[in-house]
Amino acid sequence: MKRLLFASPVLISLIFGGFFLWGLDPERDPSAIPSVLISRPAPEFTLPEVAGTGVPGFARADLVGNSEPVVVNIFASWCVPCRAEHAVLTRLVEEDGVRLFGINYQDEPEDALRWLTELGNPYERIGSDLEGRVAIEWGLTGVPETFIVGGDGTVLYKYVGPVVGETAVREFTTALAQARAGGSS
Amino acid sequence: MIARLVLILMLAFAPVTTAFAVEPDEMLSDPVLEARARDVSRQLRCVVCQNQDIDSSNAGIARDMRLLVRERIVEGDTNAEVLDFMVARYGNFVLLRPPFNPQTYVLWFAPLALALVAGGFGIAVMVRVRRQSAHPDDLSEAEDAAFQALSDADAKDETQP
Numbered sequence: 001m002k003r004l005l006f007a008s009p010v011l012i013s014l015i016f017g018g019f020f021l022w023g024l025d026p027e028r029d030p031s032a033i034p035s036v037l038i039s040r041p042a043p044e045f046t047l048p049e050v051a052g053t054g055v056p057g058f059a060r061a062d063l064v065g066n067s068e069p070v071v072v073n074i075f076a077s078w079c080v081p082c083r084a085e086h087a088v089l090t091r092l093v094e095e096d097g098v099r100l101f102g103i104n105y106q107d108e109p110e111d112a113l114r115w116l117t118e119l120g121n122p123y124e125r126i127g128s129d130l131e132g133r134v135a136i137e138w139g140l141t142g143v144p145e146t147f148i149v150g151g152d153g154t155v156l157y158k159y160v161g162p163v164v165g166e167t168a169v170r171e172f173t174t175a176l177a178q179a180r181a182g183g184s185s
Numbered sequence: 186m187i188a189r190l191v192l193i194l195m196l197a198f199a200p201v202t203t204a205f206a207v208e209p210d211e212m213l214s215d216p217v218l219e220a221r222a223r224d225v226s227r228q229l230r231c232v233v234c235q236n237q238d239i240d241s242s243n244a245g246i247a248r249d250m251r252l253l254v255r256e257r258i259v260e261g262d263t264n265a266e267v268l269d270f271m272v273a274r275y276g277n278f279v280l281l282r283p284p285f286n287p288q289t290y291v292l293w294f295a296p297l298a299l300a301l302v303a304g305g306f307g308i309a310v311m312v313r314v315r316r317q318s319a320h321p322d323d324l325s326e327a328e329d330a331a332f333q334a335l336s337d338a339d340a341k342d343e344t345q346p
Contacts, residue, residue: 005313008306031235036276043274106245132249139274140246141232 035139037147037155042072043137047127050104052113058101058125064153066099069179072147073123074103074135077115079143081162088163089146090122098176102126105135105143146172148179156182206243213255222255225267229254230281238281 022028037043042063049057063070073089075082092098102123104112109128116123129135138147141160148157157175162168207226213219226240233244239251250271257267271279283289324332 002313005306005309033232033278034276036272036274132246133253136246136249136253136274139276141275142246 032160033141035155035158037139038158040155042147042149042153042155043134045127045134045137047103047129047134050107050109050112050116050126050128052109053116053121053123053126055121055123056125057127059127060153062101062125063149066151068099068151069156069176070099070101070149070151071176072101072103072138072149074105074129074138074140074143074145074147076105076107076143077111078107079105081164082144083119084164085144085146085162086119086122088169090120092173092176093122096173096176099124103134103138104128105140106130106132148176150179150182206241206247207251208248211248211251211255213259218255218258221264222251222258225254225258225264226251228268228281229271230279232275232279 042060044060046059047057049055063072071089071092073085075085089098089100093100100123102125104126106129108130112126112128116126127134132140138145139158144162146159146163147155150156156179159168159172159175163172207223213222223240227238229239229250231237231239231242231244231247231250233246234242237247239247239254254267254271257270258264262270268280277284277288283292285293
């Protein structure tokens with residue numbers, strides 16, 4: 001008992017020190033919202049195509065029964081970081097053969113079309129979510145957001161914000177590699 | 186002049202209302218349902234601004250969520266069902282008031298547990314201090330005999346002047 005009493009200041013400072021170490025960790029983002037979708041089936045939805053893009057819209061059914069994971073990217077022509085992210089996504093499609101689907105969030109089809117014509121269209125399918133309702137089904141907190149959906153339609157990973165910059169790209173490609181490895185085994 | 190004074194007084198005493206983010210085109214025509222929608226909206230966190238409820242947030246997604254809340258209410262959902270609907274998509278995070286369930290026991294009980302531990306330490310220290318300052322009452326037999334002898338001798342001295 002006496003020992004415990006003498007040790008208590010040390011114990012308390014250890015506990016607080018540990019708490020501060022955790023709290024001040026620059027890697028920790030206190031505003032990050034954990035997604036409830038991870039390890040759960042992708043939500044139910046059906047989205048029409050964006051007229052003029054030449055690629056079809058898609059529904060939940062298109063995310064099920066694939067031989068490899070599909071990347072679902074929520075984007076908009078009015079979203080500035082999406083512009084930067086577009087180059088990264090295009091590279092992933094062209095160099096790594098990633099299957100990329102897009103959800104065009106609260107965007108006028110003409111604006112989306114102009115944006116895609118200017119920058120190029122890396123998307124295999126694009127669904128138009130004009131009302132933003134489907135994005136809520138996906139638990140969207142802001143554009144862009146990028147999901148990795150397994151071949152069986154299970155949501156495996158979510159990246160909030162643009163996949164731009166070395167750290168973000170590394171994090172995303174690591175998750176993608178894991179998803180691909182998990183899907184083939 | 187008087188008209189101006191009246192105007193100033195009226196403005197000064199005008200009921201102060203917070204700036205509403207809810208726009209007229211969002212509101213339901215049924216005041217009862219609208220009141221319920223407002224109540225539910227005040228319990229939901231805006232996922233963009235995070236420390237604001239969706240009822241007072243001007244963010245685009247907050248507006249979409251408000252419309253969705255109203256849609257669910259019109260379709261006959263209870264308030265709890267609307268909240269569950271949102272939790273299914275955004276997790277417990279979307280609730281401004283954390284629910285009481287096994288996931289949040291730590292949150293609810295940690296302050297109580299910490300207070301108990303701190304109180305326990307405090308009581309232990311006080312008991313120890315008090316015991317040390319009090320007369321030691323557990324004398325050995327030899328000490329007891331010596332004390333008895335002394336006090337007897339003392340008593341004799343007092344009775345025999």
